[in-house]
Amino acid sequence: xxxxxxxxxxxxxxxxxxxxxxxxxxxxxxxxxxxxxxxxxxxxxxxxxxxxxxxxxxxxxxxxxxxxxxxxxxxxxxxxxxxxxxxxxxxxxxxxxxxxxxxxxxxxxxxxxxxxx
Numbered sequence: 001x002x003x004x005x006x007x008x009x010x011x012x013x014x015x016x017x018x019x020x021x022x023x024x025x026x027x028x029x030x031x032x033x034x035x036x037x038x039x040x041x042x043x044x045x046x047x048x049x050x051x052x053x054x055x056x057x058x059x060x061x062x063x064x065x066x067x068x069x070x071x072x073x074x075x076x077x078x079x080x081x082x083x084x085x086x087x088x089x090x091x092x093x094x095x096x097x098x099x100x101x102x103x104x105x106x107x108x109x110x111x112x113x114x115x116x117x
Contacts, residue, residue, distance in 0.1 A: 013052050014075050014109035021109060024116045025049040044094075044101025045117035051078075052109045060102045061085060061094075072110065079106045 011018040025046065032042040050056035054069030061081045066074060082103035085092045092099060101117055108116035 013069065014072055014106070015111035016109055018053075021049060021053060024105075024108070025053065028117060039101075040095045040097035041101040041104075041117065044098035044103075045105040046101075047098075048078075048102040048105030048109070052106060061099060075106055075110050079103055079110055079112065082106070 013021040028042060028045055028049070032038045032046065044060070047056060047060040051058075051060050051066075052070060052075060054066075058065050059070070059074070059078050059081075061078055064074070064078075070078070082099050085094075085099045086096060086103065089096070104113075104115075104117045107113050
């Protein structure tokens, strides 16, 4: 019996290949390098990418703990939570642009859009 280990090109973050999410994160991180370049939108998107990659601790909107990279179900639940907070300011716990950044990053990771922040 042969065991087949998954190569990194087979690993998915949401519906995206791991390498694509890593590149999107690094590109945004480079664009937002330095405190003067960072916006709440870019901070939110970076937090979303980090969490999706399993490096960000609790979920960025709901603060739900996840011990490893979140599943597609966890990712979509976080997109839904971000959408609710954007639409209802009474539900919002962080700045709207931050929530928007998280939602945009995770919506791309989940395959809801082809545009990533």
